[in-house]
Amino acid sequence: MGLGWGQTYDLLLKGGHVLDPANSIDGVLDVAVTGGKIARVAAGIDPVRAKKVIAAGGLYVTPGLIDLHAHVCGYGGAIFPDDTALVAGTTTVVDAGGAGWRSFEDCKARVIDTSQTRVLALLNIAGRGMIGSASEDDVAGMDPVKTAAKIKQYPDIIVGIKVAHFGLPGWEALRRAVEAGRLANVPAMVDDKIFTNSGRTSREKLLDVMRPGDLHTHMYNDRQVEIVSRFTGKVQPYALEARRRGVLFDLGHGAGSFLWPVATQAMRQGFVPDTISTDLHSSSVMMQQSDMPNCIS
Numbered sequence: 001m002g003l004g005w006g007q008t009y010d011l012l013l014k015g016g017h018v019l020d021p022a023n024s025i026d027g028v029l030d031v032a033v034t035g036g037k038i039a040r041v042a043a044g045i046d047p048v049r050a051k052k053v054i055a056a057g058g059l060y061v062t063p064g065l066i067d068l069h070a071h072v073c074g075y076g077g078a079i080f081p082d083d084t085a086l087v088a089g090t091t092t093v094v095d096a097g098g099a100g101w102r103s104f105e106d107c108k109a110r111v112i113d114t115s116q117t118r119v120l121a122l123l124n125i126a127g128r129g130m131i132g133s134a135s136e137d138d139v140a141g142m143d144p145v146k147t148a149a150k151i152k153q154y155p156d157i158i159v160g161i162k163v164a165h166f167g168l169p170g171w172e173a174l175r176r177a178v179e180a181g182r183l184a185n186v187p188a189m190v191d192d193k194i195f196t197n198s199g200r201t202s203r204e205k206l207l208d209v210m211r212p213g214d215l216h217t218h219m220y221n222d223r224q225v226e227i228v229s230r231f232t233g234k235v236q237p238y239a240l241e242a243r244r245r246g247v248l249f250d251l252g253h254g255a256g257s258f259l260w261p262v263a264t265q266a267m268r269q270g271f272v273p274d275t276i277s278t279d280l281h282s283s284s285v286m287m288q289q290s291d292m293p294n295c296i297s
């Protein structure tokens, strides 16, 4: 930007621990801002050159956080993102399946196009989105071709597919989500239940149905995926194998999807998340306060 002597920065964040993976920065540095853009990142920037100085010692300074699993559309517990994301340092949220191919335009008009927070979306394989079992158990409403077509219509906004809360036996919802993902060349985020009466197992899901690059969210709850054996307390061999073949594991904290016993045992054995996300919705924000800084902590 080439500010000469005598010129000033609008803002100087002084002495924070800057974490910026995209630029391989991990250390105590100053960050100067001018005209709403980062002007300089360096050690020892003179505070007299800044109109406003914020002491950031003992704090982390990061680019805007990306929340990979949030609910800002469609779903009854969705929250308009500007109310909770920006104050927690989250500048991009990914709506996890609030809308399907039938309801996406409404989500776009009402939330994506109007929020200050950047909103991306995972399109629900259920055509009417996350409005309960009438939609999410309606296999006939899960159309991989129409889902893929909607994704291709908005490639800068729709970044993948979501399949969730499927309450019937078998794998049809997940299979259709994966098929839509194949057609549109995007990943699928999965949280399907593994209740014993569903005829589904975590092993089969992770190794036989999910593709490399697909994500399992709610990784530390044990209703939807059993990463840690309930009998031995050990990370399941098939979870390690799934990770080796490229299946990703997302935190998705939520209001009931983070169990300390599972998280503690998994992390002690080195099974950490690939991505950290909040599963932001009205209950998780009001009760668990699972914003991004809290989940990262």
Ligand SMILES: [Zn+2]
Pocket: 069, 070, 071, 096, 254, 279
């Ligand atoms: Zn969710």
